[in-house]
Amino acid sequence: MFWFLLIALVVVVAAVTLAVAGGGPGAALPEAAPDRVAWPLPAGRPLLRADVEALRLPVTLRGYRMADADDAFDRLGAELAERDARIAELEAALAGAQAAAKGGPGLVGDTAPEDEPS
Template sequence: MFLFLVVALAVVVAAVTLAVVGGGESAPLPEAAPERLHDPLPADRPVSGADVEGLRFPLAPRGYRMADVDDALGRLAAELAERDARIADLESALAGARAAAAHVQHAPGRQGEEPEERR
């Protein structure tokens, strides 16, 4: 009786294995359509740090390691935010320098005078 149960169990395991692996004549599964980004990066303006922070890639069976991509996106977002802050600082410094230069050129009593040469 014990031998019969072992043989029956082996037959059931083999049948289940063949069904799972696809040993039958059934057609293969159709290819899954790849997922696409729902909110891609904006094409009408420069990418900001907030755009990168909100960007999420779709999952795929043989996709990417989410932690690695999220780390890269986090670093990119931080660098973009740092770059944008530096550009804003430089633009405000340039505007201040231009305003100061315009003020010096239009100061009373200095019109028509040549600037002194550096010594």
């Protein structure tokens, strides 16, 4: 009786395995598509706040996919560096324009002509 139950158990496990694996000999489970970023960051324009908020990195067994996370952080870092450089450029131009408007010291033509005898 024990052997009959053991053989029946093996047959049931094999049948379930075949059903899950595709139902017959030679059939295998289909390859799973790799988990990738569903909405990658746009390449043709600067990033917007909505782009960063919509970014969802694919998850793996031990966290996020490192390659996808590294790509996203590299892109964000480059965008922030470009914006910082542009802000510094604009602030320098603004400071120069304000100094010129006030007629700051050391500028050419900043001395008032004195009264000359006629």
